[in-house]
Amino acid sequence: MTEMLKGTLEGIVLALLATGPAYGYEITARLRDQGFVDIAEGTIYALLVRLEQKGQVDVEKVPSEKGPPRKVFTLNAQGREALDEFWSSWAFLAERLAHLKAEGDK
Template sequence: MGTQMTEMLKGTLEGIVLSILAERPAYGYEITAELRERGFTDIAEGTIYALLIRIETKKLVAVDKVPSAKGPPRKVFTLNDAGRAQLRDFWSTWNELVSRIDNLPHESKGH
């Protein structure tokens, strides 16, 4: 992944993870695997865990510790009302940004 893509992802990764959690509760590794399945293959697992700590601190998720057969309990993250509101704001902002960017000249459009 190029530097430009990495920089763009930094600003959007929280919204992407909240979108995954809007589909179903998940723990860190499940979120990382889901991101990889959706083409975000270069995101390090550590990046996701740091982001999960941030969204937990911001109280955007509920966290349950679920027993694991392979070690310590897993932290399962569930989007809460504040997280859903944040996700709505993310998509609203994203759509506004895309609309503005689409109005700029693109080299690929023959400019």
């Protein structure tokens, strides 16, 4: 499960950001609410840095009541394209896996 998650986590985070801007801890909390309880905050922060380097998210520093400013990540047009590609790949894989399962269940 962990290896499968590593291959899809970037798309999952892009999908979360498609629902609205968020900062790192908030993304981690939302993932945990969705059942991804074993994801470490450090993994998410590293992934967000990669998304920023790829130009798929915009970053804004927003003042925080509890310490230094937070980096809020927003999906941009390039990120939306990457998310569309992710969903397309996911649909293809899901269809192929369903077909293989059906063949195996015969």
